[in-house]
Amino acid sequence: MPDYIPTNAASSGVKLDKKTLKSIAARSDKPGLIYIAQWVAFLAATGALVWAALGTLWVWPAMLLHGIFLTVPAYSFSHETAHGTAFRSRWLNEAVLWVTSFLYMEEPLHRRYTHTNHHTHTWWVGKDSQMPFDTPMGFGGWLAEISGFALLRFHIQVFVYLAAGRYTDTMKMVTPEGGFAKMTRNARIMLMIYALIAAAPFFGIWWVVWFLVIPRILGAPVMLLFTLIQHVELQENSPSILESTRSFRSNRLAEFLYMKMNNHVEHHLYPQVPFHALPKLAEALQDQLPQPDPGFCKTNLEVMSVVLRRSLGRQTKAASIRQAPHMITGAARWNVSRSGQCELGRKIPIRSHSMSQWIDACATDDIDEEDLISWQHGGKSYAIYNTKKGFFASDLICTHEEQSLEDGLVIDCVIECPLHGGRFDICTGKALSAPVHKDLNTYPVRVEGGRVFVETG
Protein backbone atom coordinates (compact mmCIF):
# COMPACT_ATOMS: atom_id res chain seq x y z
CA MET A 1 0.00 0.00 0.00
CA PRO A 2 1.52 3.38 -0.93
CA ASP A 3 2.49 5.80 1.83
CA TYR A 4 0.87 8.78 0.14
CA ILE A 5 -2.55 10.06 -0.88
CA PRO A 6 -2.94 11.13 -4.55
CA THR A 7 -3.65 14.83 -4.80
CA ASN A 8 -7.20 15.25 -6.09
CA ALA A 9 -10.72 16.14 -4.93
CA ALA A 10 -10.72 13.55 -2.14
CA SER A 11 -7.41 14.76 -0.69
CA SER A 12 -8.68 18.35 -0.89
CA GLY A 13 -11.97 17.71 0.91
CA VAL A 14 -14.01 18.67 -2.18
CA LYS A 15 -17.12 16.69 -3.08
CA LEU A 16 -19.39 16.53 -6.08
CA ASP A 17 -22.33 14.18 -6.39
CA LYS A 18 -21.77 11.39 -8.82
CA LYS A 19 -24.63 12.18 -11.19
CA THR A 20 -23.48 15.78 -11.69
CA LEU A 21 -19.86 14.68 -12.18
CA LYS A 22 -20.87 12.05 -14.67
CA SER A 23 -22.90 14.48 -16.76
CA ILE A 24 -20.08 17.07 -16.71
CA ALA A 25 -17.40 14.49 -17.56
CA ALA A 26 -19.31 13.01 -20.52
CA ARG A 27 -16.99 12.47 -23.50
CA SER A 28 -17.66 13.57 -27.07
CA ASP A 29 -15.62 14.07 -30.26
CA LYS A 30 -17.46 17.22 -31.31
CA PRO A 31 -15.86 19.93 -29.08
CA GLY A 32 -12.35 18.69 -29.93
CA LEU A 33 -13.10 18.65 -33.67
CA ILE A 34 -14.55 22.15 -33.48
CA TYR A 35 -11.42 23.25 -31.65
CA ILE A 36 -9.21 21.81 -34.40
CA ALA A 37 -11.23 23.65 -37.07
CA GLN A 38 -10.95 26.96 -35.18
CA TRP A 39 -7.24 26.45 -34.52
CA VAL A 40 -6.51 25.73 -38.20
CA ALA A 41 -8.52 28.84 -39.19
CA PHE A 42 -6.50 31.02 -36.78
CA LEU A 43 -3.23 29.52 -38.06
CA ALA A 44 -4.25 30.16 -41.65
CA ALA A 45 -5.05 33.81 -40.80
CA THR A 46 -1.83 34.46 -38.84
CA GLY A 47 0.16 32.51 -41.44
CA ALA A 48 -1.28 34.80 -44.13
CA LEU A 49 -0.05 37.80 -42.12
CA VAL A 50 3.46 36.33 -42.03
CA TRP A 51 3.26 35.71 -45.79
CA ALA A 52 2.16 39.28 -46.44
CA ALA A 53 4.91 40.71 -44.22
CA LEU A 54 7.82 38.68 -45.62
CA GLY A 55 10.69 40.95 -46.63
CA THR A 56 9.64 43.74 -44.23
CA LEU A 57 10.23 44.37 -40.52
CA TRP A 58 6.54 43.61 -39.92
CA VAL A 59 7.39 39.96 -40.35
CA TRP A 60 8.62 39.83 -36.73
CA PRO A 61 5.35 40.86 -35.02
CA ALA A 62 3.51 38.69 -37.53
CA MET A 63 5.67 35.68 -36.63
CA LEU A 64 5.16 36.43 -32.91
CA LEU A 65 1.39 36.41 -33.38
CA HIS A 66 1.54 33.27 -35.51
CA GLY A 67 3.84 31.69 -32.89
CA ILE A 68 1.39 32.38 -30.07
CA PHE A 69 -1.43 30.70 -32.04
CA LEU A 70 0.87 27.82 -32.92
CA THR A 71 2.56 27.19 -29.58
CA VAL A 72 -0.01 27.80 -26.84
CA PRO A 73 -2.75 25.55 -28.36
CA ALA A 74 -0.09 22.91 -29.17
CA TYR A 75 0.78 22.82 -25.47
CA SER A 76 -2.88 22.87 -24.40
CA PHE A 77 -3.98 20.18 -26.84
CA SER A 78 -1.06 17.87 -26.05
CA HIS A 79 -1.93 18.27 -22.36
CA GLU A 80 -5.60 17.46 -22.94
CA THR A 81 -4.84 14.47 -25.15
CA ALA A 82 -2.19 13.21 -22.69
CA HIS A 83 -5.14 12.94 -20.30
CA GLY A 84 -7.17 11.19 -22.99
CA THR A 85 -10.10 13.57 -22.45
CA ALA A 86 -10.11 15.62 -25.66
CA PHE A 87 -12.17 13.11 -27.67
CA ARG A 88 -14.41 10.15 -27.06
CA SER A 89 -12.64 8.21 -29.85
CA ARG A 90 -9.38 6.85 -28.58
CA TRP A 91 -7.60 6.81 -31.95
CA LEU A 92 -8.40 10.50 -32.52
CA ASN A 93 -7.08 11.34 -29.09
CA GLU A 94 -3.82 9.46 -29.67
CA ALA A 95 -3.30 10.91 -33.17
CA VAL A 96 -3.70 14.48 -31.90
CA LEU A 97 -1.43 13.71 -28.92
CA TRP A 98 1.30 12.70 -31.39
CA VAL A 99 1.01 15.77 -33.62
CA THR A 100 0.68 18.33 -30.82
CA SER A 101 3.47 16.75 -28.76
CA PHE A 102 5.64 17.04 -31.86
CA LEU A 103 4.88 20.78 -31.99
CA TYR A 104 5.34 21.10 -28.22
CA MET A 105 8.60 19.15 -28.64
CA GLU A 106 8.18 16.39 -26.11
CA GLU A 107 7.99 12.65 -26.72
CA PRO A 108 4.22 11.96 -26.29
CA LEU A 109 4.44 9.08 -23.82
CA HIS A 110 7.04 10.86 -21.70
CA ARG A 111 4.59 13.74 -21.68
CA ARG A 112 1.76 11.47 -20.55
CA TYR A 113 3.67 9.57 -17.87
CA THR A 114 5.36 12.56 -16.25
CA HIS A 115 1.99 14.30 -16.25
CA THR A 116 0.38 11.29 -14.58
CA ASN A 117 2.98 11.59 -11.85
CA HIS A 118 2.33 15.36 -11.63
CA HIS A 119 -1.34 14.69 -10.86
CA THR A 120 -0.49 12.10 -8.20
CA HIS A 121 2.00 14.36 -6.41
CA THR A 122 0.94 17.84 -7.43
CA TRP A 123 3.61 20.31 -6.35
CA TRP A 124 5.38 17.97 -3.95
CA VAL A 125 9.09 18.74 -3.91
CA GLY A 126 11.12 15.74 -5.06
CA LYS A 127 8.03 13.76 -6.07
CA ASP A 128 6.35 15.87 -8.75
CA SER A 129 8.39 15.22 -11.90
CA GLN A 130 6.90 18.26 -13.65
CA MET A 131 7.99 20.74 -10.99
CA PRO A 132 10.29 22.54 -13.35
CA PHE A 133 12.68 24.62 -11.26
CA ASP A 134 14.49 24.91 -7.98
CA THR A 135 12.21 26.26 -5.33
CA PRO A 136 11.73 28.94 -4.22
CA MET A 137 12.28 30.60 -7.55
CA GLY A 138 14.66 33.53 -8.07
CA PHE A 139 14.63 36.08 -10.89
CA GLY A 140 17.33 34.20 -12.84
CA GLY A 141 15.29 31.00 -12.67
CA TRP A 142 12.19 32.88 -13.78
CA LEU A 143 14.02 34.30 -16.81
CA ALA A 144 15.37 30.86 -17.74
CA GLU A 145 11.87 29.43 -17.49
CA ILE A 146 9.89 32.00 -19.41
CA SER A 147 12.47 32.37 -22.19
CA GLY A 148 11.68 28.76 -23.11
CA PHE A 149 15.34 27.77 -23.21
CA ALA A 150 15.30 25.79 -19.92
CA LEU A 151 12.39 23.69 -21.20
CA LEU A 152 13.93 23.29 -24.65
CA ARG A 153 17.20 22.08 -23.15
CA PHE A 154 15.31 19.63 -20.93
CA HIS A 155 13.25 18.28 -23.85
CA ILE A 156 16.38 17.83 -25.99
CA GLN A 157 18.03 15.90 -23.14
CA VAL A 158 14.94 13.69 -22.83
CA PHE A 159 14.94 13.01 -26.59
CA VAL A 160 18.62 12.10 -26.62
CA TYR A 161 18.33 9.81 -23.59
CA LEU A 162 15.23 8.08 -24.94
CA ALA A 163 16.64 7.68 -28.45
CA ALA A 164 19.82 6.19 -26.99
CA GLY A 165 17.82 3.82 -24.78
CA ARG A 166 19.24 5.37 -21.62
CA TYR A 167 16.57 5.91 -19.03
CA THR A 168 16.90 8.32 -16.11
CA ASP A 169 15.70 7.57 -12.58
CA THR A 170 12.70 9.85 -13.13
CA MET A 171 11.78 8.01 -16.33
CA LYS A 172 12.06 4.69 -14.48
CA MET A 173 9.88 6.05 -11.67
CA VAL A 174 7.02 7.24 -13.88
CA THR A 175 7.02 4.85 -16.84
CA PRO A 176 4.79 1.78 -16.66
CA GLU A 177 5.98 -1.65 -17.75
CA GLY A 178 6.41 -1.97 -21.51
CA GLY A 179 6.55 1.80 -22.08
CA PHE A 180 10.25 2.26 -22.83
CA ALA A 181 10.43 0.53 -26.21
CA LYS A 182 7.63 2.72 -27.60
CA MET A 183 9.19 5.86 -26.15
CA THR A 184 12.55 5.05 -27.72
CA ARG A 185 10.91 4.36 -31.09
CA ASN A 186 8.92 7.64 -30.92
CA ALA A 187 12.00 9.65 -29.89
CA ARG A 188 14.02 8.31 -32.84
CA ILE A 189 11.24 9.06 -35.35
CA MET A 190 10.71 12.55 -33.96
CA LEU A 191 14.43 13.35 -33.92
CA MET A 192 14.64 12.33 -37.58
CA ILE A 193 11.77 14.67 -38.50
CA TYR A 194 13.36 17.54 -36.51
CA ALA A 195 16.66 16.86 -38.33
CA LEU A 196 14.87 17.09 -41.70
CA ILE A 197 13.30 20.39 -40.64
CA ALA A 198 16.71 21.71 -39.53
CA ALA A 199 18.23 20.66 -42.88
CA ALA A 200 15.42 22.15 -45.00
CA PRO A 201 17.01 25.64 -45.51
CA PHE A 202 20.13 23.97 -46.94
CA PHE A 203 17.89 22.69 -49.74
CA GLY A 204 16.28 26.09 -50.27
CA ILE A 205 13.12 25.29 -48.28
CA TRP A 206 12.73 28.41 -46.15
CA TRP A 207 9.02 28.36 -45.40
CA VAL A 208 9.61 26.00 -42.43
CA VAL A 209 11.77 28.71 -40.86
CA TRP A 210 9.23 31.53 -41.29
CA PHE A 211 6.07 29.56 -40.50
CA LEU A 212 7.29 26.96 -38.01
CA VAL A 213 10.73 27.34 -36.43
CA ILE A 214 10.92 31.05 -35.60
CA PRO A 215 7.21 31.32 -34.62
CA ARG A 216 7.64 28.30 -32.33
CA ILE A 217 10.60 30.01 -30.59
CA LEU A 218 8.81 33.37 -30.33
CA GLY A 219 5.57 31.83 -29.03
CA ALA A 220 7.24 29.78 -26.28
CA PRO A 221 7.46 32.56 -23.64
CA VAL A 222 3.72 33.22 -23.90
CA MET A 223 2.99 29.51 -23.51
CA LEU A 224 5.29 29.39 -20.47
CA LEU A 225 3.66 32.40 -18.86
CA PHE A 226 0.40 30.42 -18.99
CA THR A 227 1.90 27.26 -17.53
CA LEU A 228 4.07 29.00 -14.94
CA ILE A 229 1.14 30.40 -12.99
CA GLN A 230 -0.57 27.02 -12.62
CA HIS A 231 1.26 26.37 -9.33
CA VAL A 232 4.18 28.75 -8.86
CA GLU A 233 4.37 30.60 -5.52
CA LEU A 234 1.62 28.46 -4.02
CA GLN A 235 1.95 25.96 -1.23
CA GLU A 236 4.28 23.06 -1.77
CA ASN A 237 3.84 19.58 -0.27
CA SER A 238 0.17 20.04 0.45
CA PRO A 239 -2.44 17.31 -0.13
CA SER A 240 -4.93 20.04 -0.99
CA ILE A 241 -5.21 21.18 -4.59
CA LEU A 242 -6.87 24.34 -3.23
CA GLU A 243 -3.52 25.28 -1.67
CA SER A 244 -1.14 24.12 -4.38
CA THR A 245 -2.94 25.18 -7.54
CA ARG A 246 -4.25 28.39 -9.05
CA SER A 247 -7.26 29.18 -11.20
CA PHE A 248 -7.36 32.61 -12.77
CA ARG A 249 -9.86 34.76 -14.58
CA SER A 250 -9.60 34.82 -18.32
CA ASN A 251 -10.95 36.51 -21.42
CA ARG A 252 -12.36 34.53 -24.38
CA LEU A 253 -9.15 34.63 -26.41
CA ALA A 254 -6.94 33.36 -23.56
CA GLU A 255 -9.55 30.69 -22.77
CA PHE A 256 -9.35 29.53 -26.36
CA LEU A 257 -5.55 29.44 -26.50
CA TYR A 258 -5.31 27.66 -23.16
CA MET A 259 -8.29 25.34 -23.70
CA LYS A 260 -10.00 26.66 -20.54
CA MET A 261 -7.14 25.44 -18.33
CA ASN A 262 -7.34 28.74 -16.46
CA ASN A 263 -9.79 26.61 -14.40
CA HIS A 264 -6.74 24.77 -13.17
CA VAL A 265 -7.88 23.99 -9.63
CA GLU A 266 -11.00 22.38 -11.05
CA HIS A 267 -8.89 20.42 -13.56
CA HIS A 268 -6.68 18.98 -10.81
CA LEU A 269 -9.64 18.10 -8.62
CA TYR A 270 -11.36 16.14 -11.39
CA PRO A 271 -8.87 15.45 -14.21
CA GLN A 272 -11.39 13.23 -16.00
CA VAL A 273 -13.45 16.31 -16.97
CA PRO A 274 -12.76 17.40 -20.58
CA PHE A 275 -11.54 20.91 -21.33
CA HIS A 276 -14.83 22.23 -22.74
CA ALA A 277 -16.73 21.27 -19.53
CA LEU A 278 -14.36 23.00 -17.07
CA PRO A 279 -16.47 26.18 -16.74
CA LYS A 280 -19.47 23.97 -15.89
CA LEU A 281 -17.38 22.15 -13.31
CA ALA A 282 -16.25 25.49 -11.84
CA GLU A 283 -19.88 26.52 -11.52
CA ALA A 284 -20.83 23.25 -9.81
CA LEU A 285 -17.97 23.64 -7.31
CA GLN A 286 -18.14 27.39 -6.73
CA ASP A 287 -19.28 27.11 -3.08
CA GLN A 288 -16.30 24.93 -2.20
CA LEU A 289 -13.52 26.80 -3.99
CA PRO A 290 -11.72 30.11 -3.38
CA GLN A 291 -12.22 32.89 -5.89
CA PRO A 292 -9.95 32.60 -8.95
CA ASP A 293 -6.91 34.88 -9.04
CA PRO A 294 -6.84 37.95 -11.28
CA GLY A 295 -6.25 37.54 -15.00
CA PHE A 296 -3.20 36.22 -16.85
CA CYS A 297 -1.34 39.56 -17.00
CA LYS A 298 -1.92 40.68 -13.41
CA THR A 299 -1.06 37.29 -11.92
CA ASN A 300 2.11 37.05 -14.00
CA LEU A 301 3.14 40.57 -13.02
CA GLU A 302 2.70 39.68 -9.36
CA VAL A 303 4.74 36.50 -9.74
CA MET A 304 7.48 38.40 -11.56
CA SER A 305 7.58 41.08 -8.89
CA VAL A 306 7.75 38.46 -6.12
CA VAL A 307 10.66 36.55 -7.67
CA LEU A 308 12.48 39.81 -8.35
CA ARG A 309 11.98 40.99 -4.78
CA ARG A 310 13.11 37.60 -3.47
CA SER A 311 16.33 37.89 -5.48
CA LEU A 312 16.86 41.36 -3.97
CA GLY A 313 16.21 40.06 -0.44
CA ARG A 314 12.93 41.98 -0.07
CA GLN A 315 9.56 40.76 1.28
CA THR A 316 7.48 38.67 -1.10
CA LYS A 317 3.84 39.35 -0.26
CA ALA A 318 1.28 39.72 -3.05
CA ALA A 319 -2.43 39.04 -3.50
CA SER A 320 -2.07 35.93 -5.65
CA ILE A 321 0.82 34.50 -3.62
CA ARG A 322 -0.46 32.22 -0.89
CA GLN A 323 2.71 30.57 0.25
CA ALA A 324 5.22 31.62 2.85
CA PRO A 325 8.07 31.47 0.31
CA HIS A 326 10.43 29.14 2.12
CA MET A 327 7.79 26.94 3.69
CA ILE A 328 8.24 23.31 2.80
CA THR A 329 6.39 20.89 5.05
CA GLY A 330 7.52 17.35 5.85
CA ALA A 331 6.88 14.71 3.21
CA ALA A 332 5.83 12.14 5.83
CA ARG A 333 2.84 14.23 6.87
CA TRP A 334 0.23 12.20 5.06
CA ASN A 335 1.47 8.71 5.78
CA VAL A 336 -1.17 6.04 6.04
CA SER A 337 -1.39 4.42 9.44
CA ARG A 338 -1.37 0.68 9.87
CA SER A 339 -5.08 0.62 10.55
CA GLY A 340 -5.71 1.88 7.01
CA GLN A 341 -7.00 5.24 8.28
CA CYS A 342 -5.03 8.02 6.65
CA GLU A 343 -4.55 11.33 8.40
CA LEU A 344 -7.05 12.97 6.08
CA GLY A 345 -9.72 10.71 7.49
CA ARG A 346 -10.25 8.80 4.25
CA LYS A 347 -10.71 5.11 4.83
CA ILE A 348 -8.55 3.03 2.54
CA PRO A 349 -10.05 -0.40 1.91
CA ILE A 350 -8.08 -3.24 3.45
CA ARG A 351 -8.35 -6.48 1.55
CA SER A 352 -9.38 -9.63 3.36
CA HIS A 353 -10.10 -13.15 2.23
CA SER A 354 -13.38 -14.89 2.80
CA MET A 355 -15.16 -17.95 1.47
CA SER A 356 -16.56 -17.59 -2.04
CA GLN A 357 -20.34 -16.99 -1.98
CA TRP A 358 -23.11 -15.34 -3.98
CA ILE A 359 -24.22 -12.12 -2.32
CA ASP A 360 -27.26 -10.00 -3.15
CA ALA A 361 -25.51 -6.69 -3.90
CA CYS A 362 -28.12 -4.29 -5.32
CA ALA A 363 -31.17 -3.87 -7.54
CA THR A 364 -30.57 -3.68 -11.30
CA ASP A 365 -32.08 -0.19 -11.43
CA ASP A 366 -29.68 1.08 -8.73
CA ILE A 367 -27.11 1.52 -11.52
CA ASP A 368 -27.69 3.69 -14.58
CA GLU A 369 -26.68 2.28 -17.93
CA GLU A 370 -22.99 2.95 -18.71
CA ASP A 371 -22.26 3.57 -15.05
CA LEU A 372 -21.04 1.88 -11.90
CA ILE A 373 -21.61 1.95 -8.18
CA SER A 374 -19.31 1.04 -5.33
CA TRP A 375 -20.33 -1.78 -3.04
CA GLN A 376 -18.74 -2.87 0.23
CA HIS A 377 -18.83 -6.42 1.47
CA GLY A 378 -16.73 -8.35 3.99
CA GLY A 379 -14.31 -5.45 4.45
CA LYS A 380 -13.69 -5.27 0.70
CA SER A 381 -14.74 -2.73 -1.93
CA TYR A 382 -16.20 -3.73 -5.27
CA ALA A 383 -17.32 -1.88 -8.40
CA ILE A 384 -20.55 -3.13 -9.98
CA TYR A 385 -21.14 -2.00 -13.56
CA ASN A 386 -24.18 -1.78 -15.80
CA THR A 387 -23.00 -1.92 -19.42
CA LYS A 388 -24.59 -2.59 -22.77
CA LYS A 389 -23.26 -6.15 -22.42
CA GLY A 390 -24.83 -6.63 -18.99
CA PHE A 391 -23.75 -6.38 -15.35
CA PHE A 392 -20.17 -6.96 -14.20
CA ALA A 393 -18.15 -6.63 -11.00
CA SER A 394 -14.50 -5.92 -10.24
CA ASP A 395 -12.29 -4.56 -7.48
CA LEU A 396 -13.05 -0.92 -6.85
CA ILE A 397 -9.45 0.26 -6.51
CA CYS A 398 -7.34 0.94 -9.58
CA THR A 399 -4.26 -1.27 -9.90
CA HIS A 400 -2.04 1.71 -10.70
CA GLU A 401 -2.43 3.63 -7.45
CA GLU A 402 -4.84 3.70 -4.51
CA GLN A 403 -7.61 5.42 -6.45
CA SER A 404 -11.26 4.42 -6.31
CA LEU A 405 -12.82 3.87 -9.72
CA GLU A 406 -16.21 5.03 -8.45
CA ASP A 407 -16.03 8.39 -10.23
CA GLY A 408 -14.52 6.83 -13.34
CA LEU A 409 -16.13 7.03 -16.74
CA VAL A 410 -17.78 3.97 -18.29
CA ILE A 411 -17.54 4.08 -22.09
CA ASP A 412 -19.03 1.02 -23.76
CA CYS A 413 -17.34 -1.85 -21.87
CA VAL A 414 -14.37 0.13 -20.60
CA ILE A 415 -13.85 1.85 -17.25
CA GLU A 416 -11.51 4.83 -17.25
CA CYS A 417 -9.80 5.67 -13.97
CA PRO A 418 -10.62 9.21 -12.80
CA LEU A 419 -7.08 9.99 -11.64
CA HIS A 420 -4.83 9.28 -14.62
CA GLY A 421 -7.19 7.92 -17.25
CA GLY A 422 -5.88 4.32 -17.16
CA ARG A 423 -8.44 2.01 -18.83
CA PHE A 424 -9.68 -1.49 -18.03
CA ASP A 425 -11.93 -3.88 -19.92
CA ILE A 426 -14.91 -4.23 -17.60
CA CYS A 427 -15.77 -7.78 -18.76
CA THR A 428 -12.29 -9.24 -18.27
CA GLY A 429 -10.51 -6.74 -16.01
CA LYS A 430 -7.73 -6.51 -18.60
CA ALA A 431 -5.56 -3.39 -18.36
CA LEU A 432 -5.95 -1.64 -21.74
CA SER A 433 -3.81 1.45 -21.63
CA ALA A 434 -1.02 3.01 -19.64
CA PRO A 435 -0.40 3.95 -16.94
CA VAL A 436 -2.21 0.80 -15.84
CA HIS A 437 -0.58 -2.47 -16.77
CA LYS A 438 -1.87 -4.80 -14.04
CA ASP A 439 -5.34 -6.28 -14.64
CA LEU A 440 -8.26 -5.69 -12.27
CA ASN A 441 -9.72 -8.65 -10.39
CA THR A 442 -13.22 -9.38 -11.67
CA TYR A 443 -16.02 -11.36 -10.03
CA PRO A 444 -18.84 -13.44 -11.49
CA VAL A 445 -22.23 -11.71 -11.56
CA ARG A 446 -25.72 -13.04 -12.11
CA VAL A 447 -29.03 -11.21 -12.33
CA GLU A 448 -32.20 -12.71 -10.88
CA GLY A 449 -35.58 -11.12 -10.20
CA GLY A 450 -34.28 -7.60 -10.70
CA ARG A 451 -31.38 -8.15 -8.26
CA VAL A 452 -27.63 -8.28 -8.97
CA PHE A 453 -25.73 -11.08 -7.21
CA VAL A 454 -21.93 -11.06 -6.99
CA GLU A 455 -19.81 -14.08 -6.24
CA THR A 456 -17.30 -12.71 -3.75
CA GLY A 457 -14.10 -14.37 -2.81
Ligand code: FES
Ligand atom coordinates in the same frame (compact mmCIF):
# COMPACT_ATOMS: atom_id res chain seq x y z
S1 FES B 1 -4.63 5.62 -10.30
FE1 FES B 1 -3.46 5.98 -12.08
S2 FES B 1 -4.67 5.20 -13.68
FE2 FES B 1 -5.76 4.74 -11.87
